[in-house]
Amino acid sequence: MENQYGISRVTLPMYVALVYAFLYIPIMVLVTFSFNESAFSHAWKGFTTDWYVQLWESTEVWDALQNSFIVALGTVSASLTMGFLIVVCGSYTFLGRTLILFYGSLAAPEIVTAVGLLSFFTLFNIPLGIITLIAAHTVMGLGYVVPVLHSRFSELDYNLIEASLDLGATRFQTFRSIVVPLMAPALLSVGLLVFIVSWDDFIISFFCSGGSAQTLPMYVFSMIRSGPTPVVNAISTLLLFITGICVTTFLSFRTRMGGMLW
């Protein structure tokens, strides 16, 4: 039976290995060079952790890190709260029929949303900064939160909710002790997803921050533009590391939830 799978028994794994090499060689080079002593040439001079020390001491990096963190946390809490509430309330009211509006936001190219928001903020003279960034990222976040939570919510056993209401629990009690626990894994995993999306976002931040609130990706961009030093490698390595932790956590939730979201 096995050998009937034909030519690709050797070729396919080899091809897969090749593509994974394609995916990882640049990243590995990047990480290696964050420990390179030479600042300008790309030849290997010797091992050093100086760039990490410089990174640690740079106030700009810390500001950017702080901004990124505030924006990502703000985005997660805003989109998770609002998204969850509209999904739950959607089953009682006409709001359920408006949920379709949330499915569209991922279909539009990000740059269109970004310039639209930029002109919108300029029209009302809203100063660009962290608040506008959170507002913009939350729209992106809702585009993930509402579809995921909606599909999860419609799979819930409605009998549990009815039973709870029949046994005299108020709507709020039912929400708190039935709906929230049942939705917790989905909430956690989509929250993490939104965190990564906001943390990584460049295009919307580039247009909607006005340069006053620099996030980490924007800082990396400006450094690449102005002539990169190995400090950029050091930041990139750290970003990789943080993403690695997030992805691992995300995947472990995902497996527990039975593989939703790809």
Next chain:
Amino acid sequence: MVKRFREIFQQELPFFIGVPALVWQVLFLYVPICYLVFLSVTKVDVDGVAFTLGRYAEFFQVPYLRVLLRSLILATGNAVLCVSVGYPIAYYLAVRAHARSKSLLLMLLMLPFWTNFLVQVYAWFFVFERQGLLNTVLMRLHIIQEPLYILNTTLAIWIIMLYCYLPFAIMPMYAILEKFDVRLLEASYDLGARAWQTFLRITLPLSMSGVMTGFFLVFIPSFGEFVIPGLAGGDKQMFVGSLISHYFLTAGDEYTGATFTCLGALVLATAALTLRYCMNVMIKRVR
């Protein structure tokens, strides 16, 4: 009056706690997009605000059309590349890989996917540079004598685009292929079909929806891409995204920018619908 108000509020409580998301979505997504469309057809002069389609007409000139076409080619080409390079990977992960290596391989695939794409672009600098990895290796192996100049060329844009968007194509194809019933393959082989026949008549048609999702997940963002052409291509060629960001951020010309953005979006939507139609026709042909 106040009591009546409170009654309504309590009856309609689910509405009131559910509605902020809707308001937010409309206010920060649909209103800005409508405003952009509005901007694209207005002009402001001494007489006040007036309706105009003039700026759309102005874009029907060779340089602008070339920018649109260039982005269209990049997006289509990149999507085709990502789907064709990615399909065997998705197939291997979904059908062939053993359970243990599968979760590891999936994680390894997710990691670059969620890594900031600026980091990904920047990583390639070290490979492509004059004294970078690629040139060093090729010169050591005596394949080339002179270092290649890949950075700031179209080739660099294409390779880095493929690199950044590949996981977008693999994921949906993997999701479809994972539900694929392997017994169909056995049935096909038992009935005497060859490997390529099985692939063309069974595997590919059944996974076509994943291929199409993957295609458009790459196609749509690639069209507006401006960071990769800017950083890796040295801003030598204008793409739709770079022109949009030029109008809004450098020139500060919202009106022209809005017109070009809307024109770009129209071209993108038309192209996407046409491509989808062609693909559907092709699928029917094959069947």
